[in-house]
Each structure stands twice: as C-alpha cells, then as structure tokens.
Amino acid sequence: MSKQITVSGLDAYYGSHKAIEDVSMTIEPRSVTAFIGPSGCGKSTFLRTLNRMHEVIPGARVEGKVLLDGVDLYGSGVEPVSVRRSIGMVFQRPNPFPTMSIYENVAAGLRLNRRMPRSQTDEVVEESLRGANLWNEVKDRLNKPGAGLSGGQQQRLCIARAIAVKPQVLLMDEPCSALDPISTLAIEDLITKLKQEYTIVIVTHNMQQAARISDRTAFFNLAAQGQPGKVIEMDVTTRMFTSPSEKATEDYITGRFG
Amino acid sequence: MTAPTSTRAGGPAASRSAPGRTRGEGAFRYLATGAGILVLVIMAAIAVFLVVEAVPALRANEGDFLTEVIWDPNGSHTFGIAALAFGTVLSSLLALVMAVPVAVGVALFISHYAPRRLAAALGYVIDLLAAVPSVVYGLWGIVFLVPFITGPEGFLNEYFGWIPLFAGESVAGRSMFTASVILAVMILPIIAAISREVFLQVPKSHEEAALALGATRWEMIRMAVLPFGRPGVISAAMLGLGRAMGETIAVALILPATFGISFQILTAQGNSIAANIANGFGEATPIGRGALIASGLVLFAITMVMNMAARLVVARRKEYSGAGA
Numbered sequence: 001m002s003k004q005i006t007v008s009g010l011d012a013y014y015g016s017h018k019a020i021e022d023v024s025m026t027i028e029p030r031s032v033t034a035f036i037g038p039s040g041c042g043k044s045t046f047l048r049t050l051n052r053m054h055e056v057i058p059g060a061r062v063e064g065k066v067l068l069d070g071v072d073l074y075g076s077g078v079e080p081v082s083v084r085r086s087i088g089m090v091f092q093r094p095n096p097f098p099t100m101s102i103y104e105n106v107a108a109g110l111r112l113n114r115r116m117p118r119s120q121t122d123e124v125v126e127e128s129l130r131g132a133n134l135w136n137e138v139k140d141r142l143n144k145p146g147a148g149l150s151g152g153q154q155q156r157l158c159i160a161r162a163i164a165v166k167p168q169v170l171l172m173d174e175p176c177s178a179l180d181p182i183s184t185l186a187i188e189d190l191i192t193k194l195k196q197e198y199t200i201v202i203v204t205h206n207m208q209q210a211a212r213i214s215d216r217t218a219f220f221n222l223a224a225q226g227q228p229g230k231v232i233e234m235d236v237t238t239r240m241f242t243s244p245s246e247k248a249t250e251d252y253i254t255g256r257f258g
Numbered sequence: 259m260t261a262p263t264s265t266r267a268g269g270p271a272a273s274r275s276a277p278g279r280t281r282g283e284g285a286f287r288y289l290a291t292g293a294g295i296l297v298l299v300i301m302a303a304i305a306v307f308l309v310v311e312a313v314p315a316l317r318a319n320e321g322d323f324l325t326e327v328i329w330d331p332n333g334s335h336t337f338g339i340a341a342l343a344f345g346t347v348l349s350s351l352l353a354l355v356m357a358v359p360v361a362v363g364v365a366l367f368i369s370h371y372a373p374r375r376l377a378a379a380l381g382y383v384i385d386l387l388a389a390v391p392s393v394v395y396g397l398w399g400i401v402f403l404v405p406f407i408t409g410p411e412g413f414l415n416e417y418f419g420w421i422p423l424f425a426g427e428s429v430a431g432r433s434m435f436t437a438s439v440i441l442a443v444m445i446l447p448i449i450a451a452i453s454r455e456v457f458l459q460v461p462k463s464h465e466e467a468a469l470a471l472g473a474t475r476w477e478m479i480r481m482a483v484l485p486f487g488r489p490g491v492i493s494a495a496m497l498g499l500g501r502a503m504g505e506t507i508a509v510a511l512i513l514p515a516t517f518g519i520s521f522q523i524l525t526a527q528g529n530s531i532a533a534n535i536a537n538g539f540g541e542a543t544p545i546g547r548g549a550l551i552a553s554g555l556v557l558f559a560i561t562m563v564m565n566m567a568a569r570l571v572v573a574r575r576k577e578y579s580g581a582g583a
C-alpha cells in the first residue's frame with residue numbers, strides 16, 4: 001500500500017508567475033522524505049503538485065510528469081479526485097472540520113467513497129485514531145467537537161482523518177509549525193511509526209526535525225526573489241547534513257544563509 | 259452635550275494623558291448606554307401605546323379572539339385572529355419552502371461555481387433585486403402572475419389533487435399559492451444575498467481539507483461549506499420569513515380576503531394579518547382599529563416565536579459552529 005513517486009521536469013505556475021522550475025526527484029516508498037529550504041522557495045507548491053491540490057487555486061497550473069508507481073498523475077483520463085484519495089495531505093495549520101465531532105472528522109473521507117456499515121466505520125475510526133496515537137486521549141469523547149482538542153491533538157486528528165482512507169502516500173506541509181515542542185515530539189514519533197506503512201513526504205523549516213525523522217532530504221532554493229524555486233540537492237539525510245556537495249546547501253544547513 | 263468631551267478624548271493631546279483617556283472612555287460608555295436605554299424606552303412606549311389601544315377592543319369582543327374565524331369588529335363586535343394568523347403562517351412558510359432551496363442554490367452557484375466575472379454580475383443583480391420595493395412585486399403578481407398561474411395550478415390540482423394542499427373543486431389565480439409564490443420571489447434575493455456572503459466566509463483551509471480527502475466539488479460543499487454556512491442560512495431564512503409574514507401590500511393585492519381556515523391553497527381563499535390591516539384600517543371604527551392593532555401585536559408575537567425557535571436551533575449546535583476555530 002506504499003508507492004514510489006517519480007517526478008520529472010516539473011514546473012508549477014501561479015498565473016504567469018513560475019513558482020518552481022524543472023524539479024525532478026524520486027521519492028521512495030516506506031521512507032520519510034523531507035523538503036527544506038528558505039520560505040518562498042516553492043516547497044509547499046511542489047508538495048501540492050504531488051496530489052494535484054495545486055490546481056485548486058484559480059489560475060494555477062503544472063507542467064511535467066509525476067509518476068505514482070509508473071502511472072502519470074497528470075495523464076489524460078486521471079481524475080484529480082482519485083489522485084487525492086490515494087495521496088493524502090496534512091496541512092500546516094490543523095484544520096479539522098469545525099462542524100463535525102471527532103468521530104465524524106475521522107470518518108469524513110470514508111463517507112465519500114462508499115456506504116460502509118456502521119460497525120465497520122467504527123473499526124476504521126478506532127484503527128485510524130490508534131494509528132495517529134490519539135485513541136487513548138479521545139476514546140471517551142468521540143462525539144465531542146474536533147475543534148475542542150488542543151492544537152497538537154487536532155493535528156493528529158487530521159492525520160487520523162488522512163490515514164482513514166488508506167492512502168498510498170502522506171504529504172505533510174510543516175505539520176508541526178503551529179505546535180508546541182511536546183506536541184511536535186508526539187507527531188515526530190507518529191511519523192516514524194507511519195513510515196513503515198506509508199510513503200511520507202514532509203516539508204519542514206526545522207532542520208533538526210529533518211535530521212531526526214527523514215531518510216532522504218531535498219534542499220530547495222531560489223536564485224533571487226521572483227525567480228522560480230529549484231531543487232539544489234537531494235541526498236540521504238545523514239550525508240546531506242554531514243557532507244553536502246553544494247555550497248548553498250552547506251550554507252543553509254549551517255545557518256550561514258543569505 | 260457629551261460630544262465635546264468625546265472629541266477631545268479622541269484627540270492626540272488626550273491620548274497621551276491617562277486622565278483624558280479615562281474621561282473619553284467614560285463619555286463613550288455613557289453615550290452608548292444612553293442610546294441603548296433610549297431605544298428600549300421608545301420600544302416600551304410603542305408597546306404600551308399599542309396594548310392600550312388594543313385592550314378596549316378586546317374587551318368589547320363578543321367572540322374568542324384566539325379561536326374565532328370571523329373578523330367583524332365594526333359591526334357585530336365579533337372578531338378573532340385564527341383565520342388571519344393561519345393565513346399569515348401558511349403563506350409565509352410555503353414561501354420559505356419555495357425560496358430557501360432556490361436561494362441556497364443561487365448563492366452556491368455564485369460563491370463556488372460561477373466564473374469570477376459572472377459571479378460578480380449575478381451578485382450585483384441579486385443585491386439589486388433585494389432592494390426592489392414590495393409593491394412592485396405585488397403589481398407584477400396581479401398583472402402577470404395571477405392570470406398565468408391558473409395553468410400550473412390546474413396541473414397540480416389534476417395530478418396531485420390527492421395531496422390535501424392541492425385539493426379543491428376549482429383553482430383560482432388569486433389564491434394562497436399565488437401569494438406564496440410572490441412572497442417567495444420577494445424574499446429570495448435577500449436570502450440568496452446573505453447566504454452567498456456566508457458561503458464566501460468558509461475558510462479555505464476547510465475546503466482544502468475536504469478536497470484533499472478526495473471530495474468532488476459538490477462533496478466539498480456538503481462537507482465543509484453547507485455545515486459551516488448553516489447558522490447563517492437559518493438566520494437569512496428567518497429574515498426572509500419575517501419579511502414574508504409582515505408583507506402587506508403585495509399580499510393584500512393578491513389574496514381575496516376571505517375568512518376561513520383551509521389548506522386548499524389553490525382555491526379562491528386566503529388572507530393574512532398584514533393584508534387585513536391594510537384592507538380594513540381606512541374605514542375602521544375605534545373598536546375596529548383596536549382590533550387591528552391587536553392583530554398586529556399577534557403578528558409581532560408570531561415573528562418573535564419563530565425567531566426564538568430559529569435561535570434555539572442555531573444555539574443547539576453552537577459548539578460545532580466553527581466560530582471558535
């Protein structure tokens with residue numbers, strides 16, 4: 001249930017503004033791939049091209065190829081809706097549905113695909129909440145609103161919601177940036193556990209985090225303000241943080257940036 | 259009287275010194291409290307005046323004001339609100355049932371489906387329609403709709419006559435149905451305009467959460483937009499209902515001003531509190547006038563009860579409203 005992503009020659013635009021240029025990379029299954037780089041260099045944009053969320057923004061478009069186990073996600077006849085079902089996403093700010101209970105939030109994606117008997121939905125909800133390390137904290141208040149949880153719990157609820165539909169890949173855009181250190185640790189533990197089942201891609205501006213949890217790291221940068229972002233270097237995380245081959249990567253990692 | 263103080267308090271000199279700021283704060287508080295009290299006093303005075311006018315008529319009533327169907331305060335001093343209140347509530351609820359789904363559809367189309375240019379143009383048209391005076395709708399109804407509607411009414415009567423609402427011997431242009439259609443057309447723009455605003459307020463992050471789960475646009479709307487917009491749509495519907503119940507001239511032009519309680523909305527019968535006031539106030543005796551004022555107070559009470567019911571519905575799910583998120 002975990003798949004490989006191969007990107008080649010990908011450009012992404014907002015109207016006439018080219019936000020990223022010529023990105024090519026391979027993202028391995030059952031591993032964590034981290035994207036680092038200064039803000040505005042297109043990490044979020046690139047992440048959103050991987051599940052066709054980029055095109056949701058009016059005027060936004062993509063050129064190039066994204067292959068999921070060999071199938072081009074941008075090929076003709078591929079529905080963005082089905083792409084998003086198999087490639088889940090967790091956002092920077094926790095965004096549980098405020099009008100739904102904890103239970104309904106986790107079950108939201110299940111209700112889209114098919115009619116499922118209640119008992120089976122119960123099972124998947126429990127399994128997903130356990131998977132997101134949240135079950136013990138919420139099992140007694142599944143019918144309370146999801147918005148009543150703490151920020152860290154809300155983010156884990158969003159992860160539970162994403163994994164409930166059993167995606168192949170999980171994309172996370174700075175999932176800890178709005179959280180306190182304890183909640184961050186809880187999410188990091190969770191990511192390490194989830195990578196045994198999923199292909200995980202995480203954007204982070206926290207380099208210690210990238211070093212702690214990722215197997216491979218890609219460094220994004222842009223030549224100048226207004227220029228499109230590019231991948232400068234991608235490598236195994238330990239090598240990336242000890243002996244990067246590009247000067248720009250080393251400068252960024254050691255904090256001698258800009 | 260308090261104006262100079264508040265002007266000084268807002269000035270640069272005052273904002274630097276603590277006593278000045280406190281004084282400005284105090285002045286503003288008095289002003290706000292005073293305005294609030296004034297409004298309450300005026301409202302209480304109006305209510306007292308109306309009740310004082312109504313009481314003698316109610317005393318003189320030979321019938322039971324709440325259950326009597328006849329309205330003859332000028333002659334036999336027998337009058338009751340039952341038929342009028344029934345007509346008001348039925349025509350307004352029917353109007354609401356017709357208007358809300360269409361209005362929500364229009365609002366969703368403008369907020370989530372139409373291309374930007376078209377959405378802007380449509381939004382403008384809706385705002386414009388919301389500002390059209392009700393007498394215009396009434397005239398349109400009497401000139402165009404009354405002759406036209408007997409066709410559709412005949413169809414409903416023939417094929418759906420087994421539903422009590424559409425039953426009856428013969429259909430008529432001047433019917434409760436026609437009045438409800440006019441009311442629906444009249445309240446549609448305001449409900450659509452408010453719903454559109456509410457739907458546009460839905461945070462992008464909720465919509466994206468739904469889309470990222472693989473929701474289609476319609477599923478996204480059902481998952482994120484409609485639940486978030488629900489309290490706002492209910493408020494909009496209540497505003498529309500209030501307008502429909504209070505609508506006078508359009509309804510007075512259409513309804514045949516009969517007295518009776520019947521669910522047969524296609525037939526030549528129907529009346530409403532507001533229409534009855536408009537029709538009868540001119541030649542009313544003092545008792546008749548008091549009776550009409552009493553009926554107006556009942557209309558006010560019905561509107562209040564409807565609004566409170568709606569508030570309850572909204573409040574019941576307050577913790578799910580998304581307001582805290």
Ligand SMILES: Nc1ncnc2c1ncn2[C@@H]1O[C@H](COP(=O)(O)OP(=O)(O)O)[C@@H](O)[C@H]1O
Nearest residue numbers: 014019037038039040041042043044045046057
């Ligand atoms: N919704 C948008 N509309 C237009 N331009 C955008 C939008 N989102 C991002 N951009 C632009 O795309 C570039 C990359 O942004 P982003 O992908 O958010 O960077 P990062 O996540 O690395 O901070 C920036 O120049 C930003 O201004």
Ligand SMILES: [Mg+2]
Nearest residue numbers: 043044045173
């Ligand atoms: Mg970003």
